[in-house]
Structure formats: structure tokens, C-alpha cells
Amino acid sequence: MALRMKLRCLWIFGLCLAASKFSKVPSIKDPQFIQQCVALHNEFRGKVDWDHGLAKVAEAWAKQCRFEHNKCLKIPYQCYRDFAHIGENLWLGGLALFTPKYAITKWYNESQHFDFNNLSCSNICGHYTQVVWANSYKVGCAAASCANFGGATFAMFVCNYGPGGNFKNDLPYTQGPPCTMCSTEERCVNKLCPFNCSILLTERKDLKPTGKAPQQIVYNVLSLGFILLRAI
Numbered sequence: 001m002a003l004r005m006k007l008r009c010l011w012i013f014g015l016c017l018a019a020s021k022f023s024k025v026p027s028i029k030d031p032q033f034i035q036q037c038v039a040l041h042n043e044f045r046g047k048v049d050w051d052h053g054l055a056k057v058a059e060a061w062a063k064q065c066r067f068e069h070n071k072c073l074k075i076p077y078q079c080y081r082d083f084a085h086i087g088e089n090l091w092l093g094g095l096a097l098f099t100p101k102y103a104i105t106k107w108y109n110e111s112q113h114f115d116f117n118n119l120s121c122s123n124i125c126g127h128y129t130q131v132v133w134a135n136s137y138k139v140g141c142a143a144a145s146c147a148n149f150g151g152a153t154f155a156m157f158v159c160n161y162g163p164g165g166n167f168k169n170d171l172p173y174t175q176g177p178p179c180t181m182c183s184t185e186e187r188c189v190n191k192l193c194p195f196n197c198s199i200l201l202t203e204r205k206d207l208k209p210t211g212k213a214p215q216q217i218v219y220n221v222l223s224l225g226f227i228l229l230r231a232i
Contacts, residue, residue, distance in 0.1 A: 025095070025143040025155060028055040033100065037141040037159070040104040045132040045173075051162060053080050054140025058088075058158040065146035065156055067092060073164070080162065083138075087130045087164030091157040095145055098155035107131050116175060126166055133165025134173040 026033035034050050041048050057079050061070045069088055072078040079086050091103040107127035114125040130136065141159040165172060179188035 025098075025145050028052070028059050028140070028142050033141075033143075036100040037104070037139065040101055041131060041139055044104075044108045046134060046137075048137055048139045048161075051082075051138035051140045053082060054086065054138055054160040054162055055142055056140070057086070058140050058160045059142035059144070061088075062142045062144035062156045062158040065144065065148050065154075067156075079160070083162040083164070085164045087133065087136060087161035087166060089127045089130055089159045089161075092146075092154055093157075095153045095155040098143065098157060100141065100143075100157070103157045104131065104159070116171075119169065119171070129172045130161055130165045132172050133161065136161040136163060136165050138162040 028034075034055075038048065038050050057070070057072075067090075069090065070079060073086065073088060076084040089107055091098075091106065093103070108131055110121075110123070110125040110128035111132075113121050113123040114128055115122065139159055139161055141157065143155050143157045146154045146156050182188055
């Protein structure tokens with residue numbers, strides 16, 4: 001009996017250790033987390049820089065563990081005083097599965113559903129268009145641990161973009177040969193030119209939102225299964 005109790009205690013202790021190991025999410029001040037988020041975005045598009053203010057907005061919303069977009073997105077300057085409107089991408093999945101690379105790559109892979117010629121999506125692709133939106137030059141991301149989805153522990157990953165993209169009937173970027181729009185001072189790197197923020201602010205300072213393309217939240221198979229079980 002005593003041996004059985006000891007084994008049971010060791011088993012419970014092991015479960016606690018495993019839960020502790022997988023319940024940690026990176027801080028928005030973690031240099032490695034910041035580097036991963038920025039590097040992955042810059043691998044798929046022109047240069048973006050980290051913005052701690054956007055990361056704080058993302059962190060506050062991720063901690064709400066609500067599977068929907070932030071309500072402040074609809075009101076100019078409501079989310080963040082530096083931008084009238086910001087963009088937002090969401091990902092929800094198993095905490096053990098989560099890495100910034102996994103989530104951001106999932107968003108980018110929606111490119112297969114995007115038709116550039118008629119600006120339409122055959123399936124979910126709003127995350128992709130925001131990732132590559134040329135006029136978004138700042139990004140801030142955050143993750144939170146959420147245990148309110150069917151009893152399982154999930155990671156909520158949020159990235160906010162400034163200024164926001166996904167404007168109706170607006171191109172996410174200019175299509176053409178790589179680097180043909182770089183200035184004479186810029187150097188073409190990996191078929192991309194560094195982003196010139198001053199050009200954006202000069203050319204698009206009067207940009208007004210005409211409506212945002214619908215974005216749907218990403219479900220992976222694991223998270224969808226738990227949500228369906230919860231609904232039964």
C-alpha cells in the first residue's frame with residue numbers, strides 16, 4: 001500500500017512538472033521571442049520592426065482568452081495612440097504545439113487561397129494579407145496560456161500591426177519583379193528592399209479605412225476538436 005501511494009505521488013508530481021513545463025509562454029520582453037516574431041515576418045515580406053506598444057495591446061487581448069478580435073479595432077486611436085487603425089491576427093492551439101514560427105507560417109500559408117487579380121479569397125486568407133501588407137511597418141506580438149477551452153490548456157497568440165492592413169479593394173502590395181521599387185540608396189536583400197517609413201507617412205498620411213477584409217481566427221485540428229466536444 002505504501003509503495004502504491006509513493007508511486008501515485010511520483011506520478012502526480014511528474015504530471016505537475018510536465019504541466020509546468022508546457023504552461024509557460026514567452027514574455028513580450030523576451031529578446032528571443034521578439035527576434036523570432038520579427039524575423040519570421042521579414043522572411044515573408046518587406047522589413048517590419050518591433051513595436052512594444054503594439055505588443056502590449058496584443059498581450060492585454062491575448063490574456064482575455066477570448067476567441068474573437070479586439071473590440072477597440074473599430075474605433076480610431078482606441079487601441080494605440082500611435083496609429084489610427086491597427087491590424088490583428090489571432091491563432092489558438094495547443095500550448096505544447098505553439099511557437100511563433102508555427103503560427104506565423106500558418107498565416108502565411110493562406111497565400112494559396114488568395115487571388116491577387118480579383119482580390120478574393122477561396123478560403124480563409126485574411127491572416128496572410130495582413131502579414132504581407134506592404135504599408136504595415138510595425139508589429140507587436142504576445143502569447144497567453146488559456147485554460148477555458150474544454151479543460152485543455154491552449155495558447156492564444158496575437159500579433160498587432162501598425163498601421164493596419166486589409167482595406168477593402170486595396171492591394172496588399174504592388175505586384176512585379178523583386179526590388180524594382182527600391183530607392184537608389186537601398187540594397188536588395190532576399191528579393192526585398194528595406195522599408196522606408198518616411199515614404200509611407202508622406203504618401204499615405206490621409207489614408208482612411210474603407211472597410212476591412214474579413215479575418216477568421218485560425219483553428220488547428222486539436223483546438224477544433226476540443227471546441228466541438230465542449231459544444232456537445
